[in-house]
Amino acid sequence: IVIGPGQVEIDQLDAQERSILAQLVGATAVGETGAAEPLERRTIARVVVSPQSAATHLAMLCETGRLVLQPEPRRNPELVVPLVWDGGRPWEFALVLEPDDVASTRGETLAEMSAEGKPLPRPSRATLRGMLVRGSERKDLRTPRAILRSGLIVFEDRLARLAVTDSGVWPAGGGRPAAAGWLDQFERRGPIEFSGSQIDGLIDRLAAVADLPRLELPGWTGWRIESGAPRPKLVLDDSPSVNVDGGDDAVIDGDEGEGPTARLPRRRVAPRVQLAGRIWFDYAGILVAADQPAGGAADPARRVLVRRDRAAERDAIAMLPRYGATAPRTAEGDAAETVHHVEIPRNRLDSSVSQLAAAGWTVEVSGRRYRPAGSVAWNVTSGIDWFELSAAIDFGGVTAELPALLEALAKGSRSVELSDGSLGILPESLAAQIEPMAALAQKHDGRLRYGRIQMALLDALLAGQPQSRVDEAFERIREELSTGEKPTAEDEPEGFHGTLRHYQREGLGWLSFLERMGLGGCLADDMGLGKTIQVLAMFVRRQAMLREGGVAHRPSLVIVPKSLVFNWIEEGRKFAPSLRFLNYTGNARIGETAALVDHDIVLTTYGTLRRDIINHREIEFDYVVLDEAQSIKNAASQAAKACRLLRARHRLALTGTPVENHIGELWSIFEFLNPGQLGSATRLKRFLTGGRTSADVVARAVRPYLLRRTKAQVLSDLPEKTEQTLVCELGEEQRKVYDELREHYRLELSGRIGRMGIGRSRIAVLEALLRLRQTACHPGLVDPARIDDQSAKLDTLLEQLDEVLDEGHKVLVFSQFTSFLSIVRRRLDARSITYEYLDGKTTDRQSRVQRFQEDAECRLFLVSLKAGGQGLNLTAADYIYILDPWWNPAVEAQAVDRAHRIGQTRRVFAYRLIAKDTVEEKIVALQDRKRELAESIVRADDSMVSSLTAEDVELLFS
Known part of the structure; x- marks a missing residue:
């Protein structure tokens, strides 16, 4: 762009002109000889304005009236036209397909039919034109005075911008914009005419062009242009690999191959360590290879053309390393230059495919599609003494039942074969839901079966599942169990000598709830809150109830540390004098064996029980109560084993510290209280490796069976001392x-x-x-x-x-x-x-x-x-x-x-x-x-x- 007819002395410019010139000079000032000269010489013949800065600098010149056009610099250098900067949106180069405006068979033109909304027949001939388009404006390429290859358009009296790339930014390094080639083409050849029968082929070929510009297809073509985000697809090859480089692991067969590899001895195939993959993108059902240069894709059968979203494709490819996919290596160990082919280690296949599916990728391995998991529908049905859990998982319209999932997980696989031959991917989150459910249940005909006593556990496992259905029996028991979490206070029974505090009356109500439900429970109040008193009140109530109901008498066994035997006896005499207590400890107990059934409460120690378990296991007690039940937290101890062998109508555990070190200690106590409630110790331990969430499930599962009040919670109900x-x-x-x-x-x-x-x-x-x-x-x-x-x-x-x-x-x-x-x-x-x-x-x-x-x-x-x-x-x-x-x-x-x-x-x-x-x-x-x-x-x-x-x-x- 010439700034003047000759060399200009900077001293001749005013302050504003010098400021503008200083901004224009930038990195290069070119003198009359064409050689770069230092700016200090203060003489500048012309300035080269880069395409990247043209919009800023030329707009500034236009605003100050200092940018003019010389239409005829040679013949009439004095003629100049002031230019105005067009600050609107950039113009776009577009390919427009126009019909020859011929009459229809009834004498109507296509324009008239279009105006009337009538279906348009395909013309016998059509023309492909290059146009400048901005919104509803259309201009022929011959309209501008000049279209500069730098991305500027010079109209009669104004300067405008030309969109240079799909993203509207200049090519890196100042290269020519994508539209430049099309402009050259139409400048040399002009519009291109086609017959009506060639239109479909033309559109198909245009879609394959790398620098596909904007394309306008009128309705009479029968084609439509669709846009939308591409869905990435990875196609992996799991076929055996052939070692051809003579490495140590090559196993050479005697005969040679034929064809292009005839000189290479055939080697025994071996499983691939790396699975090679090629990247594709799905545009509305049209697949395009990532390494294909085409700017669009066409489906002639549906007459649909899509433009590729290169930015979205790049973003998707950039995410691949997160999922274990890497660029393939060359023979020298360097990463290959292409980013359109990747490799995934075989030992990471399941996890990588699962993550890819979760991120929206479609994955195929050796022609088999991998489907991501969708919603999971859980269903619980009740039996006589069990609950059965089934599930149906949706994999993109194909359903898999729970047995297939359990079988896959048992093999350590994260994929399940579906009915249509595809493979369903089990994401980590879904596996994390299913595995704990399976770990704590028994498998029965491919379903998960839980004992009646595990109802609260199953309910806790289903708590985080939005799509779960339960039958009427399950719902009824669920409601009954919920009452145990908010016990109703009961007054002291007749014959109890003492006054219970409010929280102790609630404890008595909770003990009655357990009795009605036939469940064992753990009273885990803080030390000093009167657990013994609550149990004594329960024994007094129980004694009266059995007597009134005509139920055969059975003694209750209370197992305590040695130091608490006499505390129980003294408390019993004070608060429950109607109960007959027997101190069944020490050598004197040997002569008292026959008297066990004549007493209401038999007190013994954990050590004594170990020695007497052979006899005690033959007795059917009314209640077995463990005081300081943390004494059996080690399930393998002799004391814990002996306690589990006892038979009783009801079981209770008393402890101020139900969990001293970890929640797994609860298993031994609850295996005594309600055998099988938390599954096996091994399964519970494996389940608890799931971290905080698993521990929360166990805590929720035992909540109806465990009552704990701290001193802080009942502070207002306690005396000061x-x-x-x-x-x-x-x-x-x-x-x-x-x-x-x-x-x-x-x-x-x-x-x-x-x-x-x-x-x-x-x-x-x-x-x-x-x-x-x-x-x-x-x-x-x-x-x-x-x-x-x-x-x-x-x-x-x-x-x-x-x-x-x-x-x-x-x-x-x-x-x-x-x-x-x-x-x-x-x-x-x-x-x-x-x-x-x-x-x-x-x-x-x-x-x-x-x-x-x-x-x-x-x-x-x-x-x-x-x-x-x-x-x-x-x-x-x-x-x-x-x-x-x-x-x-x-x-x-x-x-x-x-x-x-x-x-x-x-x-x-x-x-x-x-x-x-x-x-x-x-x-x-x-x-x-x-x-x-x-x-x-x-x-x-x-x-x-x-x-x-x-x-x-x-x-x-x-």
Whole structure:
């Protein structure tokens, strides 16, 4: 584009002109000699404007009136025409097929028939013209003064743009636009005429042209142009490969081939490691190979022409590496240049094809189409004691039933053969739905069968399936089970001595729900919420119901840790005095076997049950209740196996920690409660590898059978402080040591009192009581050589700590014996449990208290009663254990008040540990009769010892 007739001095230009020229100069300024010259010479003859910047720069020149056209630069250089910039849409080059406007057989022209909406006959001749098109505007190619190959059109007085590519952008590197070849063609040859019979062939050939421009086909042609996104298709070859490169894995046969490969020995075929694939695109049923240069595709039979969407094709191809498809390698190991052929490793075929299908690809392997999975319809039918699950999966109009899917999954395949010979692809998401359903069921005639007890599990598995149908029986049981998730509160039964809190009455209602449904359940309330009380109320109600119904009496078996036997008996006497309890533990039980059926509640321990299971398995109990049921979390343990062998009408499990480490621990408890509910342990373990979703399904499946209330949930229903006594039964060795010491002091004191009287024997009595109390705590307090002996109180404490610490609570442990706290510390250290310690010798009391109060990792504080009874604020704790209680209520209250005081926002639970059949129990018996006496004994305060009688001493040492 010439800017002037000759060289112009820059100094002669005004400021605006210099600014415009500076923008125009860009990278190149060309002088009169044609050679590039530095801009600093300030003389410019002409400027080369790149096609990419022409729209910006030339529009700027037009706006300022500085762009003109020299129509006749040689003959009349003075003649210039100012040009206006046409800022509208670019013009397009288009091929337009026009009929010769001849009369029809009735004398009407095609134009007239078209105007009247009549069907148009195909003309005998037609013309293909090149036109400039913009919206409804049409201009002949001869209309412009010039069509520049740079993509600009010069009309009479204006400058406009010409669309240069399908995407409207300039070719990379400033190359000629796609329309340039067509412009040259029509400039040389002009319009092209055809006979009517040649039109179909013309359109078919035009579709195959690489740089197909815009094409307008009038209705009389019978053709239509369709547009739409292409559907990508991958055609893979799974035929055996032939090794022809003489590699190590080539197996050469003796004879030679024929034809072009006659000189190559034939090699034994082997399965392909890589499956070669070719990419196609489906345009409304018209297949186009990705490497085909055609700009469109035609279907003469349907008279449909489609234009290819190159951008969409490129996007689809670019996604292939995500699905395991790679460019094939050359002999040198380099990636081939073409992107239209790919390879997929055989061992990734199923997963790659599944992902491709999910992404909208059609896939064929050796002529067999792979179909993506669509919707899944699940159906549940009910039998007498089972539910059967069937399914139908839609694969693009072809349906596959569940048996075929299960068979494919069992083989590790992600494809299933369909009735039309195609293969259905099972995406990971669908396999993830089916496999857990199969893992927890029994297969029956290709369907999945679940036991009646697995109804909630099946319901949980179907929860995420929008298309599922169930029959009336299943729906009815589903509704019945749902009532267990929101139990109705029941009042205390007649004969129960006590008042239940609201959540406990709901628990009683839930136990009734389980009984009606014939289901086992797990009462998993937090520790301290009264699980035992709720079960005792249930036993009282059950006793009355059986009596009224005339049902034959059966005893109920309650299995507990050894430390809880006497707690159950004491609680039973207090709240359910009408029930007959039998302590079926220890050697004395051997003579009580016949009496089992004469009692309502038989108490035994897990250890005793292991030894007695041969006899107990023959008895049909009314209820079997497991207290601290986490004791059987290891399904392979002897205790768990023994519990599962028991027979009963109903089963219950009580635990504050149904899951201590992982949800798989539930299997053992629920296999006892409802055998088969969660399938086999192996299947459940495999199912739980599905991660969080699988765990959620199991949690939902056990929800009707598991009732858990935390202290936070029932906070408003709890008193500010709950106090309870834990009775500990001495082990065999500890009992022997205690009894020998007690007998020694009994004989010694009886003789001494007989000789000297009770008044002069008080010091000896106090010493004897102290030694017996120490032995009841731990034999090592009296004999250091026994520091590693078993201790009932220590075992009970550690069991309790395992539970409450695991729940995140903070705990205070008090003892007046620092030597006992030292033994506790040794056991805690062995378990790597973090704790703080304080006794009378501790100097940095405040820092230790502060750590316990503020450090979330330090959740246990051991405190001697003497050092910690006063002056400490330990409100971080909500559990308190007093290992050797001070029976003076004021002293004990001071210890409890370290946590239960202003600033405490949670309920406080205080537990006192008492050794069964020891002097501690005797002191309890004396409390009501001689409280001051009991207090003086424990305080080692002899001010009241003078009131002791010989009968009191005999009681204490009996």
